[in-house]
Amino acid sequence: MSFGLYYHIPYCFSRCRYCDFYAAGGQRGVPDAYIDALLRELHRHPLPGAPDTVYFGGGTPSLLTPAQARRLIQAAAPRPGAEITLEANPETVDEEQLRGFREAGVNRLSLGVQSASDAQLRTLGRPHNAAQARAAFAAARQAGFANISGDIMLALPHYTRAEFDQTLALIQEGGAQHISAYLLKIEPGSAFGRRPPEGLPDPDQAADFYLYAVEQLARAGYQQYEISSFARPGFEGQHNRIYWDCGDYLGLGPAAHSCMGNQRFYYPPDTAAFIAGSDPVPDGVCGAEDYLILQLRLADGLDLAEYRRRGGAEFTAHQQAFLEHCARAGYLTLTPDHIALTPLGMIVQNSILEELI
Structure with missing residues (x-):
């Protein structure tokens, strides 16, 4: 059974209006004290072996420096050929930085594009524009990344099929081998949850956008293998597959969840407490119902x-x-x-x- 390691990076330039993940806006980097805390917790847990995957999620993991990413990857000692993914926002990366991440050991990049419409990106509270997204894909290719994923959000305010087509074209032309396409969900803890935007599609319209996306992605060569995941053959994401198969994974950072030996636990959503050394909280066991729920996400x-x-x-x-x-x-x-x-x-x-x- 594969084993995955997740590093949560809870720092962002700003909070997107739809986001309820644990993260702090107004940040321009990741303090070394936080890296030290991640390493402390990594060594605290007995691992079942060398990680098959390492995933930097957030927040905005591309606020890490390549040197910080190298420290975390080297400490994890992943197996040769392990999938090592870094999520990145387009406005935070350039070719030099991405070369640094490649040299540090990152071999898979996930770019949060969401939409090719600048007006839509402003509505979502995203700090990048479509030109920056195109530049990020070009920089990633120049830096040597051959395994690139792009995110598309569906059923956004005043959404149209044309907006989806434009976003797919941007990501496809950028060289993505994998695409995550998912419906906008209004979360209670987000800015949209407190004040929903105008022009949201109704549930039937949202379903139509989803089915249209599945069809168009297949035509473009991206086969669906999970509810929101599409890939060219051989580029399916391996880290999330560990979750869906109820395998062992260790999540480090505030609000990060783990399942080791069918025992679930998580860290409280408090960065200061995590840095200070807060203990993880038991969260029950992974049983047959969890397996049913997660497997039915898969094609x-x-x-x-x-x-x-x-x-x-x-x-x-x-x-x-x-x-x-x-x-x-x-x-x-x-x-x-x-x-x-x-x-x-x-x-x-x-x-x-x-x-x-």
């Missing part, structure tokens, strides 16, 4: 024999009838050994899960 779906091996209960007659109804309606494919949601089913995944759990 490959749920292997029922493995689900039962992990302690999953047999479906009741009512649940089986429900699944057969969903299959006839085009929401999933069903065999005696396997369940997989279709793109249409992925839109209503939560409703399907409510019937199965």
Whole structure:
């Protein structure tokens, strides 16, 4: 079983209006005291082996210096060929910095584009524009990155298919081998949650945008392998796959979650407390229901024999009838050994899960 290591970098230039992740705006870098705290916690936990993946998430991990990233990668001692991903905002990177990250060991870059519309980016509170996104892709290629991902947000205020097409073109022409495409969700703790923007699509319109995105991404050569993840063959993200397969992962940083030996825990969402040495908080176990929920995110779906091996209960007659109804309606494919949601089913995944759990 693969093992993944996650470093949370809770610093940003500014808070995006849709974001409820734990992060602090108004930052221009990452203090060395925070790097020291991450390393302290890394050495605190017994690891099951060399990490197969290392992921820098945030926040804005591209506020790290290459030297800081090198310290964290070297301390992790990932296996040869490990996938090492850094999330980056376009306005924070240039070719020299990206070369530094490549030399530090980063081999996969995830660029937060979201939209090719400058007006939309301003609405979202993103600090970059489309020209900076194009420049970031060019800089990444010049720096030697061959594994680049780009993010697209769907169903934004006053959204159109043309906006999606323009954003896909920007990312595709930028050389991305992987795309994350996901619907805008209004989170209660975000600025949008406190004051929703005008012009949001209704649920049916949002579903149509999602299905259009799946279709257009497939035509462009990006095959769906998870609800919001699309890739050219061989470029599927390996780190998140560990989460979806209920593998072992260690998350370090305030608000970072972990699951080691089926035991879940997390650090409190408090950067100062983390730097000072706060203890992680137990958060239960990863069981068969978690496996069902996470596997049904994947286009490959749920292997029922493995689900039962992990302690999953047999479906009741009512649940089986429900699944057969969903299959006839085009929401999933069903065999005696396997369940997989279709793109249409992925839109209503939560409703399907409510019937199965």
